[in-house]
Amino acid sequence: xxTGTIGRVAVDSASRKTSDRADFPPLAxxxxxxxxxxxxxxxxxxxxxxxxxAAAGITTRTLRFYRExxxxxxxxxEGRIAWYGEAHLARLRVIAELLExxxxxxxxxxLIGAGERGRDVxxxxxxxxxxxxxxxxxxxxxxxxxELRDAFGDQLTEANTAESLAQGYITVTDDGITHVSxxxxxxxxxxxxxxxxxxxxxxASRKAQEYxxxxxxxxxxxxxxxxxxxxxADQPLPPGEAAHLTExxxxxxxxxxxxxxxxxxxxxxxxxxxxxxxxxxxRR
Numbered sequence: 001x002x003t004g005t006i007g008r009v010a011v012d013s014a015s016r017k018t019s020d021r022a023d024f025p026p027l028a029x030x031x032x033x034x035x036x037x038x039x040x041x042x043x044x045x046x047x048x049x050x051x052x053x054a055a056a057g058i059t060t061r062t063l064r065f066y067r068e069x070x071x072x073x074x075x076x077x078e079g080r081i082a083w084y085g086e087a088h089l090a091r092l093r094v095i096a097e098l099l100e101x102x103x104x105x106x107x108x109x110x111l112i113g114a115g116e117r118g119r120d121v122x123x124x125x126x127x128x129x130x131x132x133x134x135x136x137x138x139x140x141x142x143x144x145x146x147e148l149r150d151a152f153g154d155q156l157t158e159a160n161t162a163e164s165l166a167q168g169y170i171t172v173t174d175d176g177i178t179h180v181s182x183x184x185x186x187x188x189x190x191x192x193x194x195x196x197x198x199x200x201x202x203x204a205s206r207k208a209q210e211y212x213x214x215x216x217x218x219x220x221x222x223x224x225x226x227x228x229x230x231x232x233a234d235q236p237l238p239p240g241e242a243a244h245l246t247e248x249x250x251x252x253x254x255x256x257x258x259x260x261x262x263x264x265x266x267x268x269x270x271x272x273x274x275x276x277x278x279x280x281x282x283r284r
Contacts, residue, residue: 143176
């Protein structure tokens with residue numbers, strides 16, 4: 001499971017039971033090993049509500065809330081006492097990890113429900129990570145206002161800054177800006193140095209972003225329709241299918257940028273030749 005190895009329960013009764021035997025050396029250095037052996041021999045550990053909450057690092061109120069949301073299976077009842085097992089603790093650790101990844105409780109319930117309908121939760125989480133983790137490897141870059149003035153001079157206007165914000169490429173702080181892509185920022189600075197106005201660069205950037213979004217939509221549609229259609233079906237995925245899809249998506253991810261780069265290069269060839277031919281015709 002994605003939670004890693006479930007921590008074993010420490011039991012210190014072994015050292016107390018054996019410490020009275022004078023013919024054995026003190027067991028303090030081996031207490032953990034003996035505790036582990038005795039714990040396994042005694043069978044699976046069970047917890048009351050407060051004990052389970054403490055082991056999971058949550059409050060009893062949170063635990064009961066998870067029960068009400070059906071995120072936990074029912075406990076074993078013995079009279080009026082509810083007993084929880086290691087499976088419940090493992091489930092709570094899965095929930096904690098998913099919350100850390102940014103999932104909502106509703107989304108977690110859906111994932112867990114999928115697991116109970118025959119889909120492996122860990123495989124589904126791995127597939128989700130392969131799909132939604134960043135497909136680009138752009139590195140953000142931060143620049144102070146002084147650095148920006150050195151790079152753009154009097155072109156660093158409120159209008160140009162607002163346009164960059166609107167395109168989603170920068171965030172502004174009191175100290176300067178952070179751009180989502182060092183490569184795009186370096187390209188922008190290089191174009192300015194070639195005497196192309198920043199406003200013109202931003203105008204071209206907006207149009208290029210629209211075309212890039214359209215190309216991404218085509219590629220995403222291909223993956224959605226040809227590979228991931230089974231995720232929208234009511235039937236559970238066959239065993240191992242989520243892991244298989246994860247491998248496919250992982251292999252396809254770099255192909256997206258290969259296709260985009262090749263298509264853009266070929267499009268540049270076509271457009272440049274067409275523009276040049278048009279220029280020659282006009283000069284004749």
